[in-house]
Amino acid sequence: MMSEKETPAVEENKKSLNFIEQIVEKDLKEGKNGGRVQTRFPPEPNGYLHIGHAKAVCIDFGIAERYGGICNLRFDDTNPVKEDVEYVDSIMEDIQWLGFQWKNVFYASDYFQQLWDFAVRLIKEGKAYVDEQSAEEIARQKGTPTVPGTPSPYRDRPIEESLDLFYKMNSGEIPEGKMVLRAKIDMASPNMHFRDPIMYRVIHIPHHRTGTTWKAYPMYDFAHGQSDYFEGVTHSICTLEFEVHRPLYDWFIDQLATDDYRPRQYEFNRLNMTYTMMSKRKLLQLVQEKLVSGWDDPRMPTLCGLRRRGYTPESIRNFVDSIGYTKYDGIIDVSLLEHAVRDDLNKKAVRVSGVIDPVKLILTNYPEGKTEEVEMVNNPEDESMGSRMVKFTRELWIEREDFMEVAPKKYYRLTPGNEVRLKGAYIVKCTGCKKDENGNVTEVYAEYDPQTRSGMPEANRKVKGTIHWVSVQHAIDAEVRLYDRLFLVEDPAAEKEKDFRELLNPDSLIVKRNCKVEEYLASAKPLDSFQFQRIGYFNVDPDTTDGRLVFNRTVALKDSWKKQSN
Numbered sequence: 001m002m003s004e005k006e007t008p009a010v011e012e013n014k015k016s017l018n019f020i021e022q023i024v025e026k027d028l029k030e031g032k033n034g035g036r037v038q039t040r041f042p043p044e045p046n047g048y049l050h051i052g053h054a055k056a057v058c059i060d061f062g063i064a065e066r067y068g069g070i071c072n073l074r075f076d077d078t079n080p081v082k083e084d085v086e087y088v089d090s091i092m093e094d095i096q097w098l099g100f101q102w103k104n105v106f107y108a109s110d111y112f113q114q115l116w117d118f119a120v121r122l123i124k125e126g127k128a129y130v131d132e133q134s135a136e137e138i139a140r141q142k143g144t145p146t147v148p149g150t151p152s153p154y155r156d157r158p159i160e161e162s163l164d165l166f167y168k169m170n171s172g173e174i175p176e177g178k179m180v181l182r183a184k185i186d187m188a189s190p191n192m193h194f195r196d197p198i199m200y201r202v203i204h205i206p207h208h209r210t211g212t213t214w215k216a217y218p219m220y221d222f223a224h225g226q227s228d229y230f231e232g233v234t235h236s237i238c239t240l241e242f243e244v245h246r247p248l249y250d251w252f253i254d255q256l257a258t259d260d261y262r263p264r265q266y267e268f269n270r271l272n273m274t275y276t277m278m279s280k281r282k283l284l285q286l287v288q289e290k291l292v293s294g295w296d297d298p299r300m301p302t303l304c305g306l307r308r309r310g311y312t313p314e315s316i317r318n319f320v321d322s323i324g325y326t327k328y329d330g331i332i333d334v335s336l337l338e339h340a341v342r343d344d345l346n347k348k349a350v351r352v353s354g355v356i357d358p359v360k361l362i363l364t365n366y367p368e369g370k371t372e373e374v375e376m377v378n379n380p381e382d383e384s385m386g387s388r389m390v391k392f393t394r395e396l397w398i399e400r401e402d403f404m405e406v407a408p409k410k411y412y413r414l415t416p417g418n419e420v421r422l423k424g425a426y427i428v429k430c431t432g433c434k435k436d437e438n439g440n441v442t443e444v445y446a447e448y449d450p451q452t453r454s455g456m457p458e459a460n461r462k463v464k465g466t467i468h469w470v471s472v473q474h475a476i477d478a479e480v481r482l483y484d485r486l487f488l489v490e491d492p493a494a495e496k497e498k499d500f501r502e503l504l505n506p507d508s509l510i511v512k513r514n515c516k517v518e519e520y521l522a523s524a525k526p527l528d529s530f531q532f533q534r535i536g537y538f539n540v541d542p543d544t545t546d547g548r549l550v551f552n553r554t555v556a557l558k559d560s561w562k563k564q565s566n
Helices: 007-012 019-029 051-066 085-097 108-124 135-141 159-171 220-231 240-256 280-288 303-309 313-323 334-348 519-523 560-565
Strands: 038-041 070-075 105-107 128-131 180-183 198-202 216-218 235-239 264-268 350-352 358-363 372-377 387-392 395-399 419-422 427-435 441-448 476-483 509-517 529-532 536-540 549-556
Touching: 019 051, 019 235, 019 264, 038 051, 038 220, 038 235, 051 070, 051 085, 051 235, 051 303, 051 313, 070 085, 070 108, 070 220, 085 303, 105 108, 108 128, 108 159, 108 180, 108 198, 108 216, 108 220, 108 240, 128 159, 159 180, 159 198, 159 216, 216 220, 220 235, 220 240, 235 240, 240 264, 303 549, 313 334, 334 529, 334 536, 334 549, 350 519, 358 509, 387 519, 476 519, 509 549
Parallel strands: 038 070, 070 105, 235 264, 350 529, 358 441, 476 549
Antiparallel strands: 128 180, 180 198, 198 216, 358 395, 372 387, 419 427, 427 441, 476 509, 529 536, 536 549
C-alpha cells in the first residue's frame, strides 16, 4: 500500500494520471493483490527494441517505480526460429540506457515444464486435443467473424490418444506442421480467438537456452498469461491489438488458478510515428539488404540507432510522457520527438564551432602570425558550465553559404561591402573574394575592426549578421554525417500499393568529409553531444578513431521539414 507520505503527491498529480495509473491507484485503494504492484516487460528476442517499445518500457517500469512495486524483464522465447542471444543482450542494454532496472530476469522457457504440465492437465480434463489438420484446413474450419466455425474431425478423439500424440510431438517423432495441440472451447464463439485456439506446435530447431530438450513449443496466447500467473504479475500491460485476446487470456488463467489471485491485462495505444517504419520484419529487411548500415544505423527507429545518432534517454522518456497513453490509435508527428531532443540538448550541450562546408576567410589587415584568444560561453542556458578560450587568427574557416558575391536584399552575411560579427570576436567588412578557374570561390577577404572585439566598448555597434568560424591554424579535420528522415512519406506503412523500398529518402544520409572543427573537440569521446553553433546538434560517432573524428547530426536547430510542407 502507499504510505501516508506518498499520498499527497499522488493526490496533487491526480489530474495528470493516465488511465492505467488510475486503475493502479484504484486497485491499491481497494487493497487488491494484497497491496502489491507487479508488472513485466515481455519482449520477444527476435530483433532490436525501437522507439515504439520505449513507450511500453516506460509504462511497465514506470508504473512499478511510481508505486513502489517491481517490474521483471521476461523474454518471450517461445519461437526458436527467430530468436538469438544477440537480441537478448541488446534489449537489456537498451532498457538500462533508458534509465530503468528490472527486479528479475525471466524467460518464458523457464516455464516450459509448468506449461507442459498444464497442457497435459487440460487434455486429461477433456479441454484440449491434438489436431492433425493442416494450417490451411484449420483456418477454413474456424469460419469468419459472422459465420460460426465447424468442429475439427479430431475434436472428440479419445483423451488417451491425444495424450500419446502430444508426447510424440515433443519426442521428435512428429514432423513440423503435422500436428498441433488445440484448446477445446467454443467453435461458435463470436470471438474468433475462442474457436479452439492452438496451444502448441512442433519446431525441430534447437532453442537458444533449452537446446533440443523441447520439440513442442507453446504459442504466445497460451504461454503469456500463464507466465504472468507463475510470476505473480498484478497488472499485465500491453498494446491495443491484444484487447481481443484478453478473454482467452482470462479463460486460460481461470483453468489454471487455484485461489483468488488473478493477473489482469490492460491495453494502451501503440506508438505510430510519421516518416517511420515500426515493423520488425521490414526493419530486418533494411538491415539484411544493406539499405542501412545495421540495426544501430542512426536513421533507424531502434533505440541503439537513436542512441548512436545522439538522442538522450531523457529526451525519449520526455517524448513518451508528452504523448501519453490512451485507448485509441493514432500517428504521432516525428517532429515531437525531434523537439524533445532539441529541448534536452539545449540545456546540456556545449556550444562549439564546426564548419561543414569550409571556405577560407582572410582578414587582410590582421597581423600575420598573431594569435589571440577569445572567450566563448559553453552554454548560455547554464552558467555553471562556464566558458573556454578559443584561438583567433588571421585566416579562418567559415561556411561557404555564409558568403555570396551577389546577394539578395535580406542577406545579412558576408557579401562585398557588408559587415558581420565573427561570433565572440570582431566585426569584419567583406572586401571581395578569389575564385578558381571554374568560378568557385576559394578565398573570401575582409578587414576587421580592432575596436569591436566582444567585450570592448565599441563592441556594441550593431550589425545584422553573426557567423561562426574556426581558426585555420588550429582547426581539426572531421567527417560529418548529416542524417535525415529515412522515408519520404508521412505514413510509409499506409502505402500498400508501393514497395516500402521505393519510399526511402535518397538524401537520408549525406557525408561531408572535409569539415573543420575547433581544437576543443580533440578530446571528444564517442556519444558526446555538442551544439554546432547555427547548424544543429551533433554527437561523436563510435566510428571515431585517433586522428579521425566522426560526427552525426542528431537534429537540426530548426524543423526544415515543416517549412517544406507549408
